[in-house]
Amino acid sequence: xxxxxxxxxxxxxxxxxxxxxxxxxxxxxxxxxxxxxxxxxxxxxxxxxxxxxxxxxxxxxxxxxxxxxxxxxxxxxxxxxxxxxxxxxxxxxxxxxxxxxxxxxxxxxxxxxxxxxxxxxxxxxxxxxxxxxxxxxxxx
Numbered sequence: 001x002x003x004x005x006x007x008x009x010x011x012x013x014x015x016x017x018x019x020x021x022x023x024x025x026x027x028x029x030x031x032x033x034x035x036x037x038x039x040x041x042x043x044x045x046x047x048x049x050x051x052x053x054x055x056x057x058x059x060x061x062x063x064x065x066x067x068x069x070x071x072x073x074x075x076x077x078x079x080x081x082x083x084x085x086x087x088x089x090x091x092x093x094x095x096x097x098x099x100x101x102x103x104x105x106x107x108x109x110x111x112x113x114x115x116x117x118x119x120x121x122x123x124x125x126x127x128x129x130x131x132x133x134x135x136x137x138x139x140x
Contacts, residue, residue, distance in 0.1 A: 013068075013069040014069065015068040015069050015118075015121075015122075016065065016068040016069045016070030018114070018115070018118045019064070019068050019114070019118075019122075020111075020114075021070060022065055022070065022073075024111070024113065024114075025061050025064045025065055025068070026057070026061045027111065028064075028107055028108065028111055029060045029061045029064065029107075030057055031106075031107040031110050031111070032060070032103055032104055032107035033049075033053045033056065033057055033060075034107075035103045035106045035107050035110075036049075036100075036103045037053075039099075039102065039103060039106070041099050042099045042102065042103050044095070044096060044099065045099050045103075048090055048096075058077075059074065059078060061073075062074040062076075062077055062078065087133045087136065087137060088136050088137060090137055091137060092133055092134050092137035092138070093134065093137075093138060096134070097131060097133070097134040100130055101123065101126065101127060101130055104122075104126055105123055108122055108123060
């Protein structure tokens with residue numbers, strides 16, 4: 001039984017490890033927000049964020065830590081939340097969802113320590129909450 005628990009734990013945090021643990025996640029998220037600030041297609045979603053991105057970077061990094069199977073830092077620092085509902089006040093359409101995913105695509109491409117299959121996996125998996133957020137924000 002202990003062996004099965006160890007296998008489950010190893011599977012659960014394998015994405016966290018593949019992402020480089022917290023340091024790798026923070027690097028990805030910092031890159032993501034840099035891309036968002038520079039990419040013309042992302043101007044509208046960048047405007048949805050405060051000018052100082054320090055808290056946004058920390059929140060997304062903490063969320064991704066737990067989402068990828070690592071420590072659940074978001075709940076520890078910011079409390080429990082429902083991912084789509086915290087974005088409900090925003091106007092997120094397909095255009096904004098796609099701009100967010102485009103920024104993440106470019107940020108993932110810049111992560112040289114990530115394997116290509118992991119980058120593709122991350123983008124596919126992140127498309128799920130991105131779409132859920134769009135659905136909640138559009139009332140669909």
